[in-house]
Amino acid sequence: MKNPFHYGGVVTGNDFCNRTEEQQVLFRAIQNGEKLFIYSERRIGKTSLVKQVLQQAEKKGSTASYIDLWPTDSEASFITTVAKSITMSMGGTAQKLLSTAKQFFGKLAPSVSLNDEGKPVVTFRVQAESQITPLLEDVLSVPVRLSKKNRSVVIVFDEFQRIVEYDSDTIEGYLRSIIQQQKDVCYLFLGSRKHIIKRLFLDSSRPLYRSSGHFPLGPIDMKEWVPFIRHKFELSGKSIEPSMIHDLCNLTGGHPFYTQHICHVLWELGEPNQSLKANALEKAINILLNRESYAYTMLWESLTSNQQRFLRGLSVKPSEMRPFSSEFLKSCGIKSSSSAQRAAEALIEKDLIDRENGGFVIVDRFFKIWIAEKFK
Numbered sequence: 001m002k003n004p005f006h007y008g009g010v011v012t013g014n015d016f017c018n019r020t021e022e023q024q025v026l027f028r029a030i031q032n033g034e035k036l037f038i039y040s041e042r043r044i045g046k047t048s049l050v051k052q053v054l055q056q057a058e059k060k061g062s063t064a065s066y067i068d069l070w071p072t073d074s075e076a077s078f079i080t081t082v083a084k085s086i087t088m089s090m091g092g093t094a095q096k097l098l099s100t101a102k103q104f105f106g107k108l109a110p111s112v113s114l115n116d117e118g119k120p121v122v123t124f125r126v127q128a129e130s131q132i133t134p135l136l137e138d139v140l141s142v143p144v145r146l147s148k149k150n151r152s153v154v155i156v157f158d159e160f161q162r163i164v165e166y167d168s169d170t171i172e173g174y175l176r177s178i179i180q181q182q183k184d185v186c187y188l189f190l191g192s193r194k195h196i197i198k199r200l201f202l203d204s205s206r207p208l209y210r211s212s213g214h215f216p217l218g219p220i221d222m223k224e225w226v227p228f229i230r231h232k233f234e235l236s237g238k239s240i241e242p243s244m245i246h247d248l249c250n251l252t253g254g255h256p257f258y259t260q261h262i263c264h265v266l267w268e269l270g271e272p273n274q275s276l277k278a279n280a281l282e283k284a285i286n287i288l289l290n291r292e293s294y295a296y297t298m299l300w301e302s303l304t305s306n307q308q309r310f311l312r313g314l315s316v317k318p319s320e321m322r323p324f325s326s327e328f329l330k331s332c333g334i335k336s337s338s339s340a341q342r343a344a345e346a347l348i349e350k351d352l353i354d355r356e357n358g359g360f361v362i363v364d365r366f367f368k369i370w371i372a373e374k375f376k
């Protein structure tokens with residue numbers, strides 16, 4: 001029997017828990033040609049959610065282009081990646097791909113080759129840097145040309161925060177005018193580094209300022225996890241008590257990646273036709289912390305003393321305690337609130353903590369447990 005819990009990659013279909021309301025909102029957004037930026041911590045399920053919705057939209061006849069900007073590092077690679085994703089989203093044989101590529105992106109020297117699995121893949125090239133501006137204009141006009149053919153079109157930019165790594169802010173400026181002009185095309189901008197994404201859309205000096213609606217994505221409720229997890233155990237001939245699901249969700253805060261990861265380990269500990277033993281959760285956490293221990297130790301040692309103190313404070317802080325209150329500073333041994341502020345800023349830059357409900361969370365839920373255990 002295969003482990004029914006998956007962590008790391010994209011999950012859809014039976015491996016996808018709930019998010020019914022979110023799916024409906026996004027589905028409507030696609031139909032309406034809305035522009036949304038969807039942001040959350042890493043691994044909360046943005047990519048999975050959007051891919052799940054794209055599948056439905058495609059079934060209803062939409063053209064959906066999912067563009068992962070993670071591998072891009074310049075305007076030129078942005079252009080070729082967009083061209084490739086749009087061409088591939090229209091599918092077909094090698095010949096069809098090449099003809100689509102030539103029709104829409106002829107200036108980008110399209111060519112088609114077969115990948116390792118024998119599937120046709122199209123590639124593009126920007127021949128001269130001086131052409132960036134007209135090429136960008138060309139490429140970003142394709143969605144509207146497609147939507148004129150009476151199709152609903154959705155363009156997804158995943159890992160959108162990558163664009164701040166490019167040399168200039170040309171792309172931002174272009175996207176602003178596109179967003180304003182392309183009334184019928186839906187654009188979804190997904191980003192993990194919340195502070196960068198917010199800076200892009202909420203800083204009044206940036207081109208994309210308030211150009212799109214907001215869609216913050218949070219964890220999944222315990223009440224959704226309970227039936228999902230029980231069902232997966234039962235279908236695979238094992239069993240887990242609801243009280244253990246409550247305890248594990250309390251530990252992960254319902255964060256999808258960490259919840260699936262703990263469940264994956266727990267499932268391995270279970271015996272067929274038996275309920276998990278009472279100490280199974282503790283055991284699973286120990287297994288996980290042992291696996292990460294080396295990486296966490298290295299990470300911990302790379303931090304300044306105040307950053308370590310701040311994290312230590314957060315790892316045990318009761319939720320009602322404010323992060324810069326004198327009570328908090330005293331509990332973790334930081335001398336002034338300005339030092340605490342500096343530590344917090346640095347930890348945000350390193351992506352180790354994130355702002356949430358006026359406070360902070362340690363992004364990696366297992367790192368939080370590791371720190372709390374370390375100072376028990």
Ligand SMILES: Nc1ncnc2c1ncn2[C@@H]1O[C@H](COP(=O)(O)OP(=O)(O)O)[C@@H](O)[C@H]1O
Pocket residue numbers: 006007008009010011015016017018019040041042043044045046047048049192256257258260261
């Ligand atoms: N709706 C969901 N149901 C169950 N697990 C989920 C769901 N969304 C995400 N996950 C879990 O979280 C992990 C990360 O999801 P992903 O979509 O890659 O997040 P993000 O794009 O926000 O980084 C997945 O591998 C899966 O384990």
Ligand SMILES: [Mg+2]
Pocket residue numbers: 046047048158
């Ligand atoms: Mg993602």
